[in-house]
Amino acid sequence: MRRRSVLRLGTAALAAPAVLALPTGTARAAGLAIRGVDLSSLPKGEDKGAVFRYADGTRGDAVRILREAGANWARIKVWVDAADGYHGKPHLLAMARRIQDQGMRLLVDFHYSDTWADPGKQFKPAAWTSLTGAALEAALAEHTADILGSLARQGTPAAMAQIGNEINGGMLWPDGRSTDWGRLAGLLNAGVTAARSASPGIRIALHLAEGGDNGGTRWWFDNAVARGVSFDVIALSFYGYWHGTLAELRTNLHDAASRYGRDVLVAETAYPFRLGSKDSHPDIIAEPSQLVPGYPATPQGQAAWMRDIGEVVASVPGGRGLGIFYWEPAWTAVPGNGWDETDPSSGNGWENQALFDYDDRALPAMWWP
Incomplete structure (x- = not known):
């Protein structure tokens, strides 16, 4: 059954998206501060030819389409020296202007790598390979200050920064592994100090994966607090097909907010709107057996996932559940924009979890109250 099309929204949407009527069956995020x-x-x-459309088929700018649907923050990752020339300072500065022009706030996601950083890989940038100890801390601090200082000088300061990406096992391996908390804490505090100095008033997030793992979250943040690591926000990735149940996420968010007296945030989530890849690269979530029970791989199932995870975050007592970031809603399948930045022929394994369908049209799950 097709849902009725969403009409293109006017400029009033930018000022007060919460009062707009939502299309039937779309996601509701319980009035979260960060959407x-x-x-x-x-x-x-975009450089490779991606096109984005409103639900009625009208072509538009992806940032504006998402903003008119209610998104009010954007998250942008930063690599040190990527093989394809993307994810560095020039593209970040350009995106910061676009984000600010739409009345949105910016979260900078530092990977401290030349490539993807996650729980299974935290590779040093090539330029830092020989650095250790104080020299490595200085390089991290200089990079952090350069990025955030450049944003501030441009007049588009970041509102929040992640010091590392999914750093359950630490970062800048082997130096910053979480098996050596003394060195990891030194690296984290070097980044935090540089961020606060370069961009006064910025909020600092520390980001783990495994958002449903309360034991792992406690272990990691107990160590960070014991070693005097300064932070404002606990950020967790939570993908329901990998990281446990929504009930486990709820337990962890409630406990973390109470135990550490910090705000909490789901820094990454997503869900498929269909199965079947648009390009030749297999999708990461490609089989019915991988889906979360009760959430079909349909536009309605994707919207229901966003509604329900939003309700979990909003349930954190004291208003400490800040909100959610949907991971890569505009990463659609276009040749040249694949997973491997060293291989232009590589494909995309994520296009069935974007918030634009295979006809490039906005999906119901992007509509926030």
Whole structure:
């Protein structure tokens, strides 16, 4: 059954998206303060020919389409020296202007790598390979200050910064592994100090994966607090097909907010609107057996996922559940914008979890109250 099309929204949407009527069956995020989208891959996608459309088929700018649907924050990752030339300072500065022009706020996601950083890989940038100890801390601090200082001088300061990406096992391996908390804390505090100095008033987030793992979250943040690591926000990735149940996420968010007296944030989530890849690259979530029970791979199932995870975050007592970032809603399948930045022929394994369908049209799950 097709849902009725969403009409293109006017400029009033930018001022007060919460009062707009939503299309039937779309996601509701329980009035979250942060209704975020990770747009890290958008510049490269656009350069390679990606097209984005409103639900009625009208072509538009992806940032504006998402903003008119209610998104009010954007998250952009930063690599040190990527092989394809993307995810560095020039593209970040350009995106920061676009984000600000739409009345949105910016979260900068530092990977401290030349490539993807996650729990299974935290590779040093090539330029830092020989650095250790104080020299490595200084390089991290200089990079952090350069990025955030450049944003501030441009007049588009970041509102929040992640010091590392999914750093359950630490970062800048082997130096910053979480098996050596003394060195990891030194690296984290070097980044935090540089960020606060370069961009006064910025909020600092520390980001783990495994958002449903309360034991792991406690272990990691107990160590960070014990070693005097300064932070404002606990950020967690939570993908329901990998990281546990929504009930486990709820337990962890409630506990973390109470135990550490910090705000909490789902820094990454997503869900498929269909199965079946648009390009020749297999999708990461490609089989019915991978889906979360009760959430079909349909536009309605994707919207229901966003509604329900939003309700979980909003349930954190004291208003400490800040919100959600949807990961890469505009990473659609276009040749040249694949997973491997060293291989232009590589494909995209994520296009069935974007918030634009295979006809490039906005999906119901992007509509936030």
